[in-house]
Amino acid sequence: MAHKSESSGELAKSVDFTGELTRALEDEQFFLVYQPEIDLRSNAFVGVEALIRWRHPQRGVLSPDEFVPDLESSGLIVAVGRWALATACAQGAEWHDKGFRFTVSVNISALQFAWSDFVNEVEEVLISSRFPAGLLVLEFAQRTLAGDITDRLNDLAELGVRLSIDDFEPGQSLLSDIEVLPITIVKLDRHFVATLSDSPAGSELVHSLVDVAKKSKLQIVASGIEDAEQRKRLQLEEVGVGQGFLFSKPHEAADIDRYLEDFSIFSGKPL
Ligand code: C2E
Ligand code: MG
Numbered sequence: 001m002a003h004k005s006e007s008s009g010e011l012a013k014s015v016d017f018t019g020e021l022t023r024a025l026e027d028e029q030f031f032l033v034y035q036p037e038i039d040l041r042s043n044a045f046v047g048v049e050a051l052i053r054w055r056h057p058q059r060g061v062l063s064p065d066e067f068v069p070d071l072e073s074s075g076l077i078v079a080v081g082r083w084a085l086a087t088a089c090a091q092g093a094e095w096h097d098k099g100f101r102f103t104v105s106v107n108i109s110a111l112q113f114a115w116s117d118f119v120n121e122v123e124e125v126l127i128s129s130r131f132p133a134g135l136l137v138l139e140f141a142q143r144t145l146a147g148d149i150t151d152r153l154n155d156l157a158e159l160g161v162r163l164s165i166d167d168f169e170p171g172q173s174l175l176s177d178i179e180v181l182p183i184t185i186v187k188l189d190r191h192f193v194a195t196l197s198d199s200p201a202g203s204e205l206v207h208s209l210v211d212v213a214k215k216s217k218l219q220i221v222a223s224g225i226e227d228a229e230q231r232k233r234l235q236l237e238e239v240g241v242g243q244g245f246l247f248s249k250p251h252e253a254a255d256i257d258r259y260l261e262d263f264s265i266f267s268g269k270p271l
Helices: 002-026 068-073 076-095 110-112 118-129 150-159 190-198 199-215 228-236 252-263
Strands: 030-039 046-058 059-063 101-109 136-140 162-165 185-188 219-222
Touching: 002 046, 002 068, 002 076, 030 076, 030 101, 030 252, 046 076, 046 136, 068 185, 076 101, 076 110, 076 118, 110 118, 110 185, 150 162, 162 228, 190 199, 190 228, 199 219, 199 228
Parallel strands: 046 101, 101 136, 136 162, 162 185, 185 219
Antiparallel strands: 030 046, 046 059
16 A cells, blocks of 8 residues: 555656646756867867756756656657757857857757657758758667667768767677668767776776777767876777866856867867
């Protein structure tokens, strides 16, 4: 009995929370922050990753871990993800209009990708925002890329957008498929980067991950770089691009503008 009332309590809470999330979208409480991606060799500013936040009226700013799982279980992620993609592309177009040339990466949830109209939506957003397709990177979790998705990924790649695996972890069955999929970028998860500080075993693990990616001719972006030692080791592994608190935390677009002004070398210098 106790279990029953607990679960109905949970249900009531989740229905309530879903209502709050629906209102949050309507009331424009979601916003995006952007985290710089840096070329590890030249220090060039080569991109940003868009990350969602929720300015909750009572609880303050919430991180994705606190609400994205609920967006996914309620299906609201399809609408919120559409908003995030459109917002990131509009912002990317604004930077592009100012003469900056760097990529904007957007996280795509499994449900959003499964949505039948996803490829058309991406195409429409590119047209309406006028953001160049070649500067848009779509990041997918590895588990999203299961089943019969080759045609849809090819359709996306044909739009000119670049496709990335967010939490690259070889050894899973996907690896053999990567070469036949139009994936060009893999992100090295920050948990692997963190192991670089821990032990020689961590370095070996990262070495083998990088090796696999290189053999498949994939560009590697290391995330969660927090200190100079991690950066140095990644450079020794010839990892091209890095992202992490060592360079910058995620910031709102206006702060990224200021960061760009201050940044001594960046690829996106106004032309
Ligand atoms: P992710 O795609 O792996 O994003 C990287 C996460 O690592 C971000 O957390 C970022 O703030 C954090 N991070 C970056 N550098 C460092 C560092 O040096 N140290 C540490 N400790 N953390 C670092 P965040 O913003 O909380 O996002 C968490 C996850 O939420 C993202 O992981 C992504 O899977 C998801 N997410 C964020 N925005 C969206 C979105 O618009 N749509 C969807 N579907 N998922 C999103
Ligand atoms: Mg990501």
